[in-house]
Amino acid sequence: xxxxxxxxxxxxxxxxxxxxxxxxxxxxxxxxxxxxxxxxxxxxxxxxxxxxxxxxxxxxxxxxxxxxxxxxxxxxxxxxxxxxxxxxxxxxxxxxxxxxxxxxxxxxxxxxxxxxxxxxxxxxxxxxxxxxxxxxxxxxxxxxxxxxxxxxxxxxxxxxxxxxxxxxxxxxxxxxxxxxxxxxxxxxxxxxxxxxxxxxxxxxxxxxxxxxxxxxxxxxxxxxxxxxxxxxxxxxxxxxxxxxxxxxxxxxxxxxxxxxxxxxxxxxxxxxxxxxxxxxxxxxxxxxxxxxxxxxxxxxxxxxxxxxxxxxxxxxxxxxxxxxxxxxxxxxxxxxxxxxxxxxxxxxxxxxxxxxxxxxxxxxx
Numbered sequence: 001x002x003x004x005x006x007x008x009x010x011x012x013x014x015x016x017x018x019x020x021x022x023x024x025x026x027x028x029x030x031x032x033x034x035x036x037x038x039x040x041x042x043x044x045x046x047x048x049x050x051x052x053x054x055x056x057x058x059x060x061x062x063x064x065x066x067x068x069x070x071x072x073x074x075x076x077x078x079x080x081x082x083x084x085x086x087x088x089x090x091x092x093x094x095x096x097x098x099x100x101x102x103x104x105x106x107x108x109x110x111x112x113x114x115x116x117x118x119x120x121x122x123x124x125x126x127x128x129x130x131x132x133x134x135x136x137x138x139x140x141x142x143x144x145x146x147x148x149x150x151x152x153x154x155x156x157x158x159x160x161x162x163x164x165x166x167x168x169x170x171x172x173x174x175x176x177x178x179x180x181x182x183x184x185x186x187x188x189x190x191x192x193x194x195x196x197x198x199x200x201x202x203x204x205x206x207x208x209x210x211x212x213x214x215x216x217x218x219x220x221x222x223x224x225x226x227x228x229x230x231x232x233x234x235x236x237x238x239x240x241x242x243x244x245x246x247x248x249x250x251x252x253x254x255x256x257x258x259x260x261x262x263x264x265x266x267x268x269x270x271x272x273x274x275x276x277x278x279x280x281x282x283x284x285x286x287x288x289x290x291x292x293x294x295x296x297x298x299x300x301x302x303x304x305x306x307x308x309x310x311x312x313x314x315x316x317x318x319x320x321x322x323x324x325x326x327x328x329x330x331x332x333x334x335x336x337x338x339x340x341x342x343x344x345x346x347x348x349x350x351x352x353x354x355x356x357x358x359x360x361x362x363x364x365x
Contacts, residue, residue, distance in 0.1 A: 003158035006057070010160060010216055010257065010279070012298030014333040018326065018363035020055045021282070021302045021336035024343050025092035032349035033356075039067045039093070053356060067093055070345075092345055102178025111181050112190040116172070116197040127175040128166040136204045143208055151213040162216030165205060168260075169243050170221040170230075172198040186231065186239075195239050199246075206247040210254035217256050218282070219248070224264035226286050236269065244276035252277055259300050271295065284340040293331040301332055303340025310339065310351035318351060322358035330365050337363050 003011075005019040027038040034048040043064035050060060072090040088095040104125070105111045119125075120133040133139060147161065155161040167175065173182045173194065185191045209217055223240065224230060231240075248258045260278040265286035273281060280300020281292065289304040309321045322337075329335040337359050343352060 001156045001158040004160055007158055007160040007215075009334055009336055010259070010300060012279075012300070012332070012334040014298075014329070014335060014365060016365050017055075018329045018335060018337050018359070018365060020057070020359070021338045022056055022343060023339065024056065024058060026343050026345050026347055026349070026352065027093045028345065029343070029347070029349040029352045033353060039069050042067055055356075055359075070094060090345055101175055102181055104176050105181060108181065108185055108188075111177055111185045111194070112188070114176075114194060116176070116194065116201055120201060125176075128171070133201045133204055136208060139204060140208045140211055143212055147213050153211070153213055155213045155215050159215060161214045162218060163209060163212060163214055164218035164220065164261075165202075165209075166220045167202075168219040168221040168247070169198065169202060169240050170223050172201070174222075186235065192239075199243050202243070202247055203250070206250045209256065210251050214256060216259060216279075217251055218259045218261055219244075219278075220261040222263045223269060224262055224266055224283075226264050226284070228265045229268050233268075236272070241272050241276055244273065244278075248277040267291070274299065280334050282336075282338070282340075287340075289328050289335075290331065293328055293335070297331075298333040300334035300336070301328065302336035302338035304328060305337065305339035305355070307339050307341050307343060307347050310343070310355050311346070311348050313348045313351035313354065315354060318354045319358050319362070322355060322362050325359075326363045329363060333365075 005015045005017070006021070008015050009019045030036075030038045030045050030049055033052060034045050036045040036048055038045045041064050043061045046058060046060040049056065049058060070090050070093060072088070072095060086098050088097070090096070104119070105114055122130050123132045124130070131139065131142070143163065146163075147155075173186070177185065185194075221240075222230075223236065229236070244260075251258060257279040258277055259280050259282060260273045261282040263284055266273075266281055266283040267288050270281055270287070270292050274296050278299075280296075280302075281287075282300070282302040284303050285306040287303070289301055292299070293301060304325050306321060309317050325335075325337060329337070339355070
């Protein structure tokens with residue numbers, strides 16, 4: 001198999017033309033770029049987009065059945081409510097949804113009494129990774145079914161086959177208990193047992209991943225926000241980073257590479273994550289990407305682009321941003337062009353077009 005640009009970049013040997021890894025959900029931009037209405041002809045639109053911008057690597061729908069147009073926008077109908085009084089806003093070609101964070105427990109006493117292992121069948125519980133974790137062999141069979149049987153135990157040489165896991169550790173208590181109870185409980189010694197039981201669930205996950213015919217694992221945990229760390233360094237070094245090192249060592253021993261993903265500003269914890277065995281970091285433009293590139297040569301880096309720049313649609317500002325991103329790319333063979341805070345539905349299509357044009361011109365190693 002001829003290695004793809006994505007594979008080469010994952011390996012820190014990025015091609016001369018810098019590859020893209022975009023978080024994309026902007027139907028209006030697809031219509032603008034292709035001249036084909038996304039809602040009337042979603043398949044034809046994506047086929048044409050793939051012809052014009054193959055670097056985006058976006059999937060193509062199986063059918064060309066028309067899609068309903070969203071009723072929500074930035075005007076008078078900017079949100080809607082549901083039966084529980086929760087609001088929804090537009091997202092991509094539809095609407096946002098809700099995770100029922102914190103419904104498992106109503107008080108701190110319930111948090112401290114909660115057993116993740118006794119509740120290990122999360123298949124009907126909205127925690128993003130909603131699966132049954134009781135039987136590790138059954139978990140392996142589920143994940144193995146996602147890859148061709150003829151691959152056996154290893155992905156083809158040069159393949160960028162991978163998997164991802166959203167609840168690498170920090171997200172488990174956040175999603176199960178909600179922010180408020182998690183923050184109230186996390187410093188109490190009684191919470192240590194709860195975290196260890198979540199860790200045992202993830203040992204099963206990473207032992208499963210180690211057996212899969214894949215090359216890469218994207219591990220997600222929102223351990224920071226746009227201002228930086230959520231929890232102290234001491235807490236992270238007690239409950240999170242040692243578990244990353246343990247889990248990732250299981251996968252790395254089987255030849256897998258770990259790419260860490262977090263929203264927010266990763267400066268404070270980038271070195272810790274890399275020390276735990278990550279190959280690189282995908283995050284948001286609040287982070288100093290050049291500093292990470294200097295300290296960790298050719299590590300995977302993605303997310304330096306800023307959607308606020310695209311939305312302002314100032315040609316000079318977009319060009320300057322892309323030029324700065326290209327400078328970072330020349331510091332790291334693992335760098336991807338990536339708008340880290342997403343390309344959602346309300347980003348200016350013309351700004352996106354300018355970004356892609358500037359990337360083709362300037363994002364060269």
